[in-house]
Amino acid sequence: MSRTLVIGDIHGGLRALLQIMDRAQVTQKDTLIFLGDYVDGWSESPQVIDYLIELGKRQKCIFIKGNHDELVLDWLSENFENFNESMWYNHGGEATVKAYASVSENTKTIHKAFFSSLENYYLDSQNRLFIHAGFTNMNGIAFEYFPKLFYWDRTLWETALALDKNLDKESLLYPRRLLLYKEIFIGHTPVTKINQTIPVNKACIWNVDTGAAFKGPLTIMDVDTKEYWQSDLLPELYPLEKGRN
Template sequence: MSMRTLAIGDIHGCLTALKTLVEVAGVTPEDTLITLGDYVDRGDSSRGVIDYLIELRKTHQLITLRGNHESMMEEARSTADQFHFWAANGGYQTLESFGVEDVHEIPKLYWKFLKSLESWYETENHIFVHAGLSADLPLKEQPPLSLYWMKFSQNQPHESGKTIVCGHTAQKDGLPSVQPGAVCIDTHVYAEDGWLTCLDVMSGEYWQANELGESRRGELDPVG
């Protein structure tokens, strides 16, 4: 199998789906694998997801991006208001996965992981980001509001001419969504009928898995 560039959408603590997806997509150390952020919150296994990614980094070419939920989790340590905002958006499930009630009790290893996350990743034809890009700004000038919070419908073709590969905006039909200059692969994994998606960005082939360990595959037109 030749080297591939693969992207995985929002994981949200869904460890069974993640492990199943890596297996059915046949991810190898020769592939470049980009995870688009939102590893924590909503699902039951946020700690397990981070543990799995830390181990996968040791053997694979894994690029881990930051999502808005990682940003909220970090900010939850600063004030009571920030904590309650995070907790109301799935943070309580993350605390439960660590077996703690206080965000400050989460071990340092996990804060180190969060600090290591990248804001975006660029290849010859694609830009990978959690949420989106301001169309007329170069990558290094992108504001956090665009990188982590932009809705998919707000994305416009980027000035670079490269295709944006993003997550963040849950596609509730469980299928990747394509629009001019962008593709979204957040397929609502934590929902009862949701899926986690891995996309081969050059071929358009994608694989999906859910928390029941079920899988399926599909194909898009090549996305850039």
């Protein structure tokens, strides 16, 4: 039986990615939706990209763009016009710079093509939205004036977190953004910030970033049943590294 599986932020943790693929018993019949941030944090960012490229040749994969993916693309392309290199370096970029030091120019070119091909979002036939961070336009993704917010926004998740559970959806005060889609699956803001390490559901949003960049596990979840599988904690898989801690 085929499944649709969504995967949270990987941040260079190939060992964790391999674990969840095994623990979820992923097959070529499954559709995989990756929510972005494949790089920056742990030491295997280039290897993660190599793995994803090959995986996409074997089965249906949807690769969504994360903010760190754009940062690495800008760095590899030497596009520093709107790039704060020192800030990036201190938020996971250092590990990426070191990891790419031994990568060939040909491989870098292939990786740049991969980063350039990433989708801003994916909307399926059931009106379920998959997006790295969020959106700000009250009419939805098609009306977003600043596309970068698809992978930088945090207000959508903050709105869902702050929402009064007793507020009726028919109320004029109910956030319109939370009424547009059947479900929204995001990463970007780790649930470890609210002391969780499993996928968290607030309103129509499922946050699948369980803190793999820091001290949490990486998660893969069945979007239909909500069953999920997790890796070991990333610091345990990379005991000699700091990740983004």
